Amino acid sequence: MKFENTGLEKKKADLNRLDDLMLTYGLVRAGQWDYERVTYDRKFQLKEGVYYLRVFGYAVEGDVGADEALIQLMTPALGKHYYPHGVEYGEDEHYPKTLVAQCEKILADVNAEIEKFTK
Template sequence: MRLENTGIEDSVVELKPLDHLTGKHAFIRAGQWDYERVTYDYKIGSKEKNITYYIRIQGYAIEGNVDTGNAVIKLMTPLLGKHYYPHGVEYGEGENFPETLIERAQTILSKVAEEIHQYKR
C-alpha cells in the first residue's frame, strides 16, 4: 500500500544525514542497498500468527554512489507491507491493513518527514 502525501516523497537528501535520521526512528537500511538505491524498513509486530508489517522508504541516487557514502538520494512514496511467512512481503493494493496500523504508520512517517525537511537540498 502506498502511503501518499507524507512529505517524504520527492525529498532530496544526502545519504549520511538520511541514514542517521532514519536510524533514529528505528528504520534499518542494513544490506538493502546497491550502488544507486537504498531501502529503509521499519518492522511492526502483529498479534496475527506469522504476520509482520513493514513501513518501507525507498530512494535512488541522483548524485554520487551509495557504496562510497557520498550519494544524494531522492526519496519515493513510502509503502506499507505485510510479511507472510515464509513467502515474503506484499505491498499490493489488494492487501487489507487495520486502520490503526495505517494511522500508526502515518504518525511515524510524519516524524521522519519533519526531520528530512531540515536536511533537504
C-alpha cells in the first residue's frame, strides 16, 4: 500500500539529520542502504501479522556510505511480511484501519518536522 501525497516525496534532506529525525519516530535505517539509496523501516507486530512502514529515498548529492548525502525522499509504503518470502505491498493485501491511521499520523508528523530543515 502506497501513501500518496504525503508531501514527503517532494522533500530533500541531509542524511544525518534525516537519520536522527526518523529514529525519533521509530523508523530505522539500519542495514537498508547502499551508496545511493536508503530505506527507513518501522516494524509493527499485530495479531493480524507483521507489517513494515517504509520510507524510501535516494542520494541526489554525496554518498550514503560516507554519511554525507542529500536524500530525495520517495513515496512511503506499508507492506505485510510473509515468511520466508519477504514483504508484500500489493493492493489486495488487508491492512488494519488502525494501523493505516497510525502510519498516516507518523508520516504527517515526519513531514512537518522535515519541513523545518529541508531544501
